[in-house]
């Protein structure tokens with residue numbers, strides 16, 4: 001029987017009688033997929049594992065508490081033979097053959113008329129892996145192939161673009177702080193399926209190098225903007241490419257909605273009637289301090305953290321930040337885009353009540369190979385930034401959490 005490979009097929013079992021003989025571990029493993037397929041499952045077995053029993057109690061399967069008897073398979077479409085009695089398995093197998101019921105045997109794959117593949121699911125498809133030969137069966141190998149395919153599809157390392165269901169539009173993807181492993185699984189998959197990627201300077205640039213050659217990668221900073229503002233030019237580029245029917249990924253550093261101008265792009269796309277999906281990302285405001293050993297909160301030390309933009313100085317009339325109020329808080333301040341203005345910021349915080357000895361850490365290019373942490377206090381930070389030549393991008397953390405972790409080497 002095993003001279004030929006098995007013929008793969010998907011059984012549509014909804015409402016159809018499936019008989020399972022034996023209520024042990026094999027049944028326990030197979031029953032969820034059978035009930036998920038809508039099969040009318042009858043379990044014949046004197047005993048069952050607690051999980052199988054729970055399925056019977058919940059009405060998911062019918063359980064006849066008795067051993068197998070001749071005739072049990074007469075009306076079945078499909079059978080799973082998995083009792084601990086080899087002689088009963090043999091008789092049931094013969095009955096299945098007589099009634100032309102396809103059957104799986106847990107004790108003897110060679111004598112079974114059907115094999116169960118290793119299965120997994122990804123985005124509307126079932127991946128099923130079958131061995132070609134019962135004698136060379138290696139269930140771990142088939143399971144490993146299944147895992148590799150499903151994982152690859154999930155994280156985008158295996159590229160299988162949707163052709164029929166794929167809709168043109170834009171995905172605003174938060175790429176995380178820079179380490180290519182810190183993008184979400186969904187973001188990575190969308191990236192792998194894109195026709196066009198418009199990327200910021202920050203974020204997981206290494207992932208761009210892995211994209212297939214047909215993908216057009218556009219550096220957002222280099223889009224010519226002529227009479228428009230740079231952001232308008234980016235919005236227009238997104239709209240233009242999407243209108244050409246392409247799948248566009250707008251890859252941003254961190255999270256699209258944390259100082260990322262993500263909502264401006266969402267609004268522009270909505271006005272242009274272009275479908276847009278937003279994929280959150282790991283923001284540098286939490287992950288970069290964490291990567292440098294700094295928790296933004298710590299029990300008994302900080303019960304709050306505030307993320308604030310330092311791109312304009314506290315005395316600048318464009319500033320929307322109430323720095324005196326932040327100075328009165330005792331918790332953690334996380335400052336993004338603040339390297340240039342940290343001197344003025346530190347001065348303002350001290351002038352309004354934060355102790356000059358408050359610890360400060362600057363984490364430059366966090367989560368990348370070039371990550372670097374420089375420590376100071378509010379009193380010394382301006383000079384330290386100059387002396388140590390700290391440059392953007394850096395996250396600045398102010399507060400006692402800076403010293404919460406073990407000493408940095």
Ligand SMILES: C[S@@+](CC[C@H](N)C(=O)[O-])C[C@H]1O[C@@H](n2cnc3c(N)ncnc32)[C@H](O)[C@@H]1O
Pocket residue numbers: 177178202203252253254255256257258259260282283284285288335336337338363364365366367368392393394395396
């Ligand atoms: C325009 S904001 C974008 C923030 C981003 N949307 C996020 O959620 O992380 C850019 C600032 O984020 C911070 N930043 C982003 N990635 C960083 C990294 N890998 N290391 C240090 N700072 C980073 C810096 O303060 C930088 O100036």
